[in-house]
Amino acid sequence: MSTKTETLKINGMSCGHCVKSVTQALTQTEGVKVERVEIGLAEISYDPDKVAHDAIVQAIDDVGFEVVKF
Numbered sequence: 001m002s003t004k005t006e007t008l009k010i011n012g013m014s015c016g017h018c019v020k021s022v023t024q025a026l027t028q029t030e031g032v033k034v035e036r037v038e039i040g041l042a043e044i045s046y047d048p049d050k051v052a053h054d055a056i057v058q059a060i061d062d063v064g065f066e067v068v069k070f
Contacts, residue, residue, distance in 0.1 A: 002049075005035070008042045009069035010060060015039070018065070025059045032056060 010022065023037045031050030035043040046056060057067045 003033075003045050003047055005043070005045045008044065008056075008060070008067050010040060010042060010065050011068050012065040013039045021063045022060055022065060025063045026056070029056060029059045032059075 013019065013022065019037050019039060022042055023034055026032050026034045026037070026042060026044060029051060031047040033045045035045060037043075042060070044056070046053075060067050
């Protein structure tokens, strides 16, 4: 198992509710460990054998935000 750590830059986050939504989306994505989420970014660790990077980006997109840098 090789774990990757990334900081994702996320557009559209402006409040605590946004942070909660992104945290929940990432937590519910199998293979992802949330290190930290704050307005505008998420720091995560994930197992690429369990989850594709595109699936992580899609989970954030599905709750209404856009990953702009990873």
